[in-house]
Amino acid sequence: MHRTKVRVASDVLDANTTIANANRADFDRAGVRVVNLMGAPGAGKTSLLERVLIGGLRDFRAGVLEGDIAGSLDADRLSALHVPVTQLNTSPGFGGECHLDANMVRSALGEIDLPAIDLLVIENVGNLVCPAEFRVGEDARAMVSSVTEGEDKPLKYPLMFRTCDLVVVNKIDLLEHLDFSLDRFLENLERVSPGVRHMLVSARTGEGVGALKGWLEGVAGRESERA
Amino acid sequence: MHRTKVRVASDVLDANTTIANANRADFDRAGVRVVNLMGAPGAGKTSLLERVLIGGLRDFRAGVLEGDIAGSLDADRLSALHVPVTQLNTSPGFGGECHLDANMVRSALGEIDLPAIDLLVIENVGNLVCPAEFRVGEDARAMVSSVTEGEDKPLKYPLMFRTCDLVVVNKIDLLEHLDFSLDRFLENLERVSPGVRHMLVSARTGEGVGALKGWLEGVAGRESERA
Numbered sequence: 022m023h024r025t026k027v028r029v030a031s032d033v034l035d036a037n038t039t040i041a042n043a044n045r046a047d048f049d050r051a052g053v054r055v056v057n058l059m060g061a062p063g064a065g066k067t068s069l070l071e072r073v074l075i076g077g078l079r080d081f082r083a084g085v086l087e088g089d090i091a092g093s094l095d096a097d098r099l100s101a102l103h104v105p106v107t108q109l110n111t112s113p114g115f116g117g118e119c120h121l122d123a124n125m126v127r128s129a130l131g132e133i134d135l136p137a138i139d140l141l142v143i144e145n146v147g148n149l150v151c152p153a154e155f156r157v158g159e160d161a162r163a164m165v166s167s168v169t170e171g172e173d174k175p176l177k178y179p180l181m182f183r184t185c186d187l188v189v190v191n192k193i194d195l196l197e198h199l200d201f202s203l204d205r206f207l208e209n210l211e212r213v214s215p216g217v218r219h220m221l222v223s224a225r226t227g228e229g230v231g232a233l234k235g236w237l238e239g240v241a242g243r244e245s246e247r248a
Numbered sequence: 249m250h251r252t253k254v255r256v257a258s259d260v261l262d263a264n265t266t267i268a269n270a271n272r273a274d275f276d277r278a279g280v281r282v283v284n285l286m287g288a289p290g291a292g293k294t295s296l297l298e299r300v301l302i303g304g305l306r307d308f309r310a311g312v313l314e315g316d317i318a319g320s321l322d323a324d325r326l327s328a329l330h331v332p333v334t335q336l337n338t339s340p341g342f343g344g345e346c347h348l349d350a351n352m353v354r355s356a357l358g359e360i361d362l363p364a365i366d367l368l369v370i371e372n373v374g375n376l377v378c379p380a381e382f383r384v385g386e387d388a389r390a391m392v393s394s395v396t397e398g399e400d401k402p403l404k405y406p407l408m409f410r411t412c413d414l415v416v417v418n419k420i421d422l423l424e425h426l427d428f429s430l431d432r433f434l435e436n437l438e439r440v441s442p443g444v445r446h447m448l449v450s451a452r453t454g455e456g457v458g459a460l461k462g463w464l465e466g467v468a469g470r471e472s473e474r475a
Contacts, residue, residue: 061290061374062397063396063397090406091403091406092404117381118377119375146377147404148346150375154344167290169290170290174290177289177321177322177374179317180317192396198421198422198425199422
């Protein structure tokens, strides 16, 4: 008599996690580290990338996957820097999704020349809510928060601030013109995500951009956790 | 012989539209006009409402329904102005939704003293994507777009700009400190939403806030389309 084999589906991953892990395995095989870059619309994600990628990273080759509802404005800006850029629009096929998920990123993998790069920066759709809920296979998460958005943002969008490894505080050149207390913002950030790393930058003046470049190079140089 | 009666479900509304219509009927019965106020995180929606509601509207009583992922920071700010404010959090019951839909608004209707107000402003969750996709029973839609977010936003989030009756361009006090061409922004806006009304304001200095107040009073004084 044969016993029926029973597979108890107790620890089945949700579909997004399964696909994120598959993406991660592909990135690892190609030796590519991946950063998921998030932030509100207009926080300055693309402008910071432009600043960072001018002249390239030290010792590492970067590529960008641009997530947008529609159009290729940001991808066009970055392509001008001679960085390999792939545009991923969430509108036609996915109905205007407000975030990238692992499956959308997977659908773009065939378009990315992974052997040609060491670091892939995935610029997510401008949104402080849903992108935080979907792992896409990244090694690290960074978000850009502009000082023009106000001190209360960590308290209002806690998941986003909590799930990031780095919070890039942008547009600090405008601080003197705003009613914005950097101390209070950092208190709120610490309350939501104790000990999280942050850096102060200005995409406009270039202040602090070197530190961000250094952080990206650090991620690019990481050993794979799977290796 | 009886013929079988067949109901061909060709024009069945989606659930959100059905509930939005039910909300609308309730608002109409109470003689309340409703504005759905949208915009990116940190665009200045709450600050503008504070400015507008200080001293109240002329001839009309306003109330606010505050949509947030978590917390009641904005509601607390507005309550200080002695305006009836209801907080609606999308996190506990709805899993951190990035927008308000008609059903969430309906769930809050019992908490709002409709006979005590003439105009309900629904401040949506900070997001330029999904809120545009869900009618909640409003008479008019307005969005706040801050000049710090960049000129390209109408092109990148076209549905939001296209479905609004009014685009409030905020933080114009910062224009001189930004690389932002108002002309180019307005060109992009016109391209996406030809003829849409816009106004230039600063919640910080109060410039243009009178025009926004006038617009809200105009909506509050509208005859119901159903009356």
